Amino acid sequence: MGSTPGSADAVYLDGGVKTAAKILVVGHFAVGKTTFIGTMSEIPPLRTEERMTQAGAQVDDLMGVRGKTTTTVAMDFGRITLSEKLVLYLFGTPGQERFVQVWEDMTKGALGALILVDPERLKESFAVIDLVEQYGLPYAISVNHFDDTAIRSDDELREALDLLPETPIVTCDARDQKSSADALIALVRYLQTRTARSMT
Amino acid sequence: MNEPDEPIVESPELVRPYVITNGRGLPEDGQFNLITLVTASDQPRPAHLDPEKHRVLDLCAGGMLSVAEIAGHMKLPIGIVKVVLSDLSSEGYLVVRPPVPRAQLADVSLLQEVLDGLHARFG
Numbered sequence A: 001m002g003s004t005p006g007s008a009d010a011v012y013l014d015g016g017v018k019t020a021a022k023i024l025v026v027g028h029f030a031v032g033k034t035t036f037i038g039t040m041s042e043i044p045p046l047r048t049e050e051r052m053t054q055a056g057a058q059v060d061d062l063m064g065v066r067g068k069t070t071t072t073v074a075m076d077f078g079r080i081t082l083s084e085k086l087v088l089y090l091f092g093t094p095g096q097e098r099f100v101q102v103w104e105d106m107t108k109g110a111l112g113a114l115i116l117v118d119p120e121r122l123k124e125s126f127a128v129i130d131l132v133e134q135y136g137l138p139y140a141i142s143v144n145h146f147d148d149t150a151i152r153s154d155d156e157l158r159e160a161l162d163l164l165p166e167t168p169i170v171t172c173d174a175r176d177q178k179s180s181a182d183a184l185i186a187l188v189r190y191l192q193t194r195t196a197r198s199m200t
Numbered sequence B: 001m002n003e004p005d006e007p008i009v010e011s012p013e014l015v016r017p018y019v020i021t022n023g024r025g026l027p028e029d030g031q032f033n034l035i036t037l038v039t040a041s042d043q044p045r046p047a048h049l050d051p052e053k054h055r056v057l058d059l060c061a062g063g064m065l066s067v068a069e070i071a072g073h074m075k076l077p078i079g080i081v082k083v084v085l086s087d088l089s090s091e092g093y094l095v096v097r098p099p100v101p102r103a104q105l106a107d108v109s110l111l112q113e114v115l116d117g118l119h120a121r122f123g
């Protein structure tokens, strides 16, 4: 690999920033994670890749490629400076249960998660929702409507995804900044109500 | 380490990162999180610093970035970057802003600041 210094395209934070927070943007394959992060980020989204090796052979079913024992897990992320003192990072990755390391890193210290869901492919969201719950992160559901998909009622979604009555469900177009911001706002409001409740 | 079912983290090139970290394993849970903010300190660098450390310091000299951004720009795995950063930090070359402590994560005022910031930026 070349040794180009990274500083050429780095966009630095304002010197006064004291606090960094993070929110996860997760969901199954091709649901719009990268699009969402790109829409919201003030910097060109970045990506890191961790290469995972499976000592056993069970990686086959994961990759759908026989004999393949390593795979790369990518994490996309972006940044939003929220005030002179506060910056918010958005991290996105697909829900692949086996990539424990990546999930531990991502979930540790996160405020919560926005789970992107395609209403036509609800089953594919089960694994990601399980994983977020397993790590104890509070979450909101963002329904990304792809063209011509059927509109499902919140009740239908809540039932299909086995959500708590309090879990927020918002619709969102990840290509649209206002719509994506509203989804984040709904999540943060929900986090606030949970916090307020736990203090009384 | 090599439990049959446990994925092992590896770096993109098999040998180089091992050299970068002087053969040490990756730290379990150190000072650095993905969103720990880091910048270079004023401490002058010696001429003999490792090339990777030089590159990281060059990047950090421009201002403050998160650990994740450093990894993204350097095209190195997070684990490797954490090792390099903790070395540089213990040698005094970095100023480090740790992430919000766990107890404050669900802090009402932090969440309010996030909400206010989102409203201010996106209406």
Ligand SMILES: Nc1nc2c(ncn2[C@@H]2O[C@H](COP(=O)(O)OP(=O)(O)OP(=O)(O)O)[C@@H](O)[C@H]2O)c(=O)[nH]1
Pocket (backbone or CB within 6 Å): A027, A028, A029, A030, A031, A032, A033, A034, A035, A036, A094, A144, A145, A146, A147, A172, A173, A174, A175
């Ligand atoms: N209609 C519609 N299309 C979307 C939306 N979000 C993303 N897309 C499109 O869906 C495709 C996949 O989006 P990505 O952002 O790459 O999805 P991803 O979740 O990052 O995909 P992987 O990283 O491969 O899992 C792209 O062509 C997007 O333009 C949305 O909210 N509505």
Ligand SMILES: [Mg+2]
Pocket (backbone or CB within 6 Å): A033, A034, A035, A076
């Ligand atoms: Mg993607």
